[in-house]
Amino acid sequence: MQKAFLVDGSICLGCNTCAMACKNQYHQDQGVTWRKVREIGAEDYLIDNNNILPTLTSYQKAPKVSMPMERFYFSLACNHCENPACVAICPVGAHTKDPETGICKHDQSICIGCGGCVKACPFGASKFNTKMGRAEKCSMCWERQEEGKTTACVQSCPVHAITIIDLHDPKYKALRSDPIGIDYAIDAETKPSTRFIHPFMPKEIYRQAKG
């Protein structure tokens, strides 16, 4: 099994409820966000000030898309990669990959704050908490899931624009792994698990004539 987020940009309202639901559950410090609702077309990947820029070469700039400002989004957090760089680089085993669910967990209590995962992650999913001197990231609410609940973000989404799927289920095979308009490590060797449904503009749009 490989649990994964399926993000539906065609219905996402950009309301940020999911991102705040994460803070509501875990109380990250001001300035630290594990989930971010990224605006398609905006170059906010580069100005995420909590993020030390990814260093892997597979990171690439997305082709420009022309979408209206502040209207289309993908909600992104840790990609719970099949082949996670954070797990590979962590010298103390604070990052682990759950063999059963595929969730990439981080145990902050044994993290030594070396920052390796923050640099290694091609997506900036691991954040560095400067007050704590330790890393932290989304662990897909594994504690909640063990109890039969879903993640905080999924539960609070008003339109089911984020869901959790099993990537190994053949019916999800055709889903896209490339988000449009967002700089992203598309061919990352880590094999990110997040899948995307792309947004589209309404078929009929009438705007006032110029002049």
Add this chain to the structure above:
Amino acid sequence: MSYSKAKVEEILNNTISRRSFLKGLAASGVLSALPGGVLEANEDLNTKIPYSGEKSYQTFRNACPRNCYDTCSIKTYVKDGVMQFIEGATESTYTRGGCCVKGNSYVKRVYSARRLKYPMMQVGGKGSGTWKRISWDQAIDIIAKKLLEMKKEDGTLLGAALTKYSGNFGITHYGIEGMFNSIGYTTRLAGTPCWPAGIDAQNLDMGDMWCNDPEEMKDSKFIILWGVNPAANSIHSMKYIYEAKRKGAKVVVIDPIFTETASKSSQYVQIKTGTDGLLALGMAKIIIDAKLHDQKWLDANTKGYKEYKAYLDKEVKLDDVSNVTGIPLAMIKELALSFAKAKPATIWMGYGMQRHTNGGSMIRAIDALVAVSGNIGKYAGGARYGHLNTWGFNYAALSQAKPEGSVGYSGPEGAKGEFAQVGGEKAAYTDRFLNINKTARELMSAKEPKVRLLWVACKNVFAQDFDRNQLIRAFQQLDLVVVADQFFNETAKWADIVLPVTTQFEEYDVNVSYWHYWLSINEQAIKPLFEIKSDLEIAAMLSKRMNQLQAGSCTFPQSVDTKEMTIKEFNPAIYEQFGIQSWEELKKGPVKAKAVIPFADGKFKTPSGKFELYSDKAQELFGSALPKYLEVRQPYDKFRMTSPHSRWSLHSQFQNLEWMEDFHPEPFVYINPDDAEAKMVSSDDMVAVFNRQGVLRLRAKVTDNVQKGTVLMYEQHYHNSIYNVNELVDDTSSDMGAFKTGAPGVALHDTFVNFKKL
């Protein structure tokens, strides 16, 4: 972990030992294990609070009391007396397990270091910034003595004014008005800046403002979202709209702005601002000409169809409709005909549309369009605006007797508010009512006696009222300004005394919505932090002190329990409507009112008992019996400015929180590319936006989400910023509002500005 409930209480109750206690905790390393930064005075504490299993928490029922369509039913998880997290109640099919970005920030709001913690007095004078912490006894003593002194000097308490609006719509919060009722006849800032023109319009047409259940929209075949943006401001409604769309319904957004909702619609139609009424009239004419109107329903249920049709025939020219609205005639025809053919079809009208000088007339024109199409009184149909159908509480906290011998205003009666219209016997005196939408002007001009004391509660005057510079002058001439709030906002800065009040998690209350049909109890989940007290407790303390100083001077109970006050609000009719035996059942989760289709029985509470396309009352009050097209206010500067609500804040609440700053740190002005180019402005440039009212400096974003000739800025209050969009808004009235809410609304979106690059 050596961390116990007793210790938290000790800290919260004993602020002097708190600091040393914290130091001890920090040294022992315990501090980092404490949840939520609750004990950290300055900033957030640390990171991940693990989810420790459903059984490890105590849960409480809460409700979001903000001025919002969605009024979420909340479940709060508490551990050792500390709020851990909240979630939307899963029992409510409307809230469905999730709040919004604002609701999800509540834990931070409760434990924010920015919260008001103690009563404070601005000893250096209003606006000086020189504050001194005072005790509750001192604060209440000052206020009580001032009130009694005024009463002695003036022979009445009309010099004491209350301004309160939508900061908390919990039913017991009408106890604030109750407090003012209990001291005598006083002055009230009456009316609403929110939705009054539309309320009047719907009451003139149908005798009530009564919308269908929003959950029915899933079965609508055609939905017009007219000037409303649920994707940002009523996110829980979107699932029904999506469901309708998935089932093949067409979802059309008519809006001057390409909104979040427009981006998810089937069709977006951009209209010139303030011309919606004419579009509705034109569409009705097209439908009638094509004989697609519901003649049978109109004959049986309307008054004045003949006059209305004659007006359409004679006065409404389709070419004019197209020219004025800026929409091609072919598109209008297609829209009108496809709307008329779909059954059931519905229109949801936003509140922004009626914040114009012709706002009420536009709502009336759209009501009429829905009537013509035969969709009034139908399941999944309706002219949706809002409702107060589930608000039939006792208003026990509100209803307080006047002290014996109270002297008041003997002018014409005008006591109104849209929510709690409690009937009282005709008295020799009444309170004095000033127009809330002209607060500055009215506070300064009130005479005999002049206003000397102002109490502000559930309201941020400087963020929400108009003409800031005049407001400062008005506040400065008052003897005593008391502000009860949760945060040190701009209004508090112009106060003499600020009083810290509870969040809904620290008190009992009961909540319903003006949109959906759910009822939620709000339990006290945690003890009030610091020295914070509820509005009702403050009223009780004031009553106690006034009675000590002068027996019989205040009738408010001298000690209150918010739970007892909440229980008093229930009555058999509420139980019947919601199908419960007792309020205690609400502890198991929110309940929904029994389904009713508004006006399905064809009974309208108008004078004629019918839907009034022709209204004598409208003729009498507003000079037009028919929903005639009324031209919107003429520009007085280069660009129209609209100031809609953002997803990040509810009026002046939430945007000021630390967590909200993580996602949305600063305001922007949104400018159309053509206008930006003419002024050589690019995205991220600092610009000044100004008019005869004031000036704002902020960063620009260039986007064709706004149409040429219009700039957009959201209405928001930031923690450390003087940004306030209402600084540019004058207090020009909308056409309607005085009929049902006591005062006309404000033509907020008829504000005009210019801008330049800095």
